Amino acid sequence: MIEVLRAGALTTVQDQGRPGYAHLGVPRSGALDPAALRLANRLVGNPETAAGLEITLTGCVLRFTRAATVALTGAEVDVRVDRRPGDVGRPLSLPAGAVLRIGPAHAGLRTWLAASGGIAVEPVLGSRATDTLSGLGPPPVRDGDRLPLGASAGPPAPADFTVAPAVPATLRLTLRPGPRQDWFTPAALDLLLTTPYAISPASNRVGARLVGAALPRAVAGELPSEGLVLGAVQVPPDGQPLIFLADHPTTGGYPVIGVVDEVTPLAQARPGTTVTFHGPQR
Template sequence: MTGHTEIEVLRAGALTTVQDQGRPGWAHLGVPRSGALDPAALRLANRLVGNPEQAAGLEITLNGCALRPTRATTVAIIGAEVPVRVGERPGDTGRPLSVPAGAVLRIGPARRGVRSWLAVAGGIDAPPVLGSRSTDTLSGLGPQPLRDGGRLPLGRPLGEPAPVDLTIGTTPPPELHLTVRLGPRDDWFTPTAVDLLLGTSYTVSPVSNRVGARLAGAPLPRAVAGELPSEGIVLGAVQVPADGQPLIFLADHPTTGGYPVIGVVTDVTALAQARPGTTVRFHGPQR
């Protein structure tokens, strides 16, 4: 691509995607927001390398990746606890790292958590779709997930890396406490179902992804057995399919759904780092 330097993808890992702050405002056309599962983490990584907060970076899942820039650049990695190497030397997460031209940047498997966000000076300059460079894994909008041997164009750096020594990382808790507001279809469930949702624990299923976090635990019994016409779905909606196991919709969720939504989680950010088997407890909002 003329005028661009690039990053070569030596190892793409389990799922590495281009993400920014998403494409809000298109749900009426059936397009979800998408974007980084932890938007604040990507904003911080961008600030560390001198990018605008809305610049596109990479969301790296579980087993890391290996990249090689064709120009000297600065990167920052925020999120899961991962080993980092720049060429033959170790690097830190949570601070700007200088990567010489042609050096291999290796992000290893997550020791804790699931996802990391990588910002590169200048940002990933993939073509925007509806105002965003985010990969939407459900609809296929935006760049395809990274593949071994692929290349990513880089934009021109606009600012200096942030003058910081270290940012403070957070360890994912073994048990997540999520605030949920009941509705709009809690009346489709028995009172027992609401008691189970708010009074028992669930665990994150291995089949969870960027579309939604599937949970396993006590099935939620329905009071209304009929079919529900497809209706709008929002980020954090807790949909209950026919098996009664709740599903929390995340960034790449569909914009409509036909199963009843018993409630909506007010902040799903913590689920970005929730490994399979993580305990989840729901609580009503504080009054």
């Protein structure tokens, strides 16, 4: 069992999500950096599909009522096991009753925690992931929560350390135009591909909101609701683009000017981070 002494700004249970239900209005959800959570699980001997914690910016404090192996990946943070310092990117052995203190992120935004046995909350539609938009899965972790752990599946990985990628100051994202590019003036796509944008503080697990040049529309009004995919760049009436992330809605009525090939880098993008776009041919 994990006792949550301090949950931090936003800590959620996440796994690899619940794919295959978009036709029912259920997005995939899951870790914003699936590879980081898979790595943490491998380090502690879990299956890659095991649930862990996604910890946003401010860290958290957890007490383990049983002995466990844990691993942290993602943003670089200070780690302490009781009074002993620990490291990100390697297995850490915790005795029963140990308190794990995870500090604020030095760079980046999110850290993923895996514990031997995985977080064993009740699955919903085959996943234990918290979907912050629909409310499926467990609610965000709160102070005083007790999170069950499953049975350990195997020994921790024989790894001295792993190397986390550096967090870039500017994200350069590949954009595939469409499907509603025709709802915008010819200048709109040029603006999107030549103008830097900044991550807005209003961003969350649903989407990365951008601040920059407004994209002018050629067609007023809204579309009948149509399907949305991960990475869709939707443009609401204010002209400021929004990149949909793991907890995105599955339908929407604002036009989508393009789709980002790979959204994982946005998992570590703090407010103010510069974002630029380029076409798939560049």
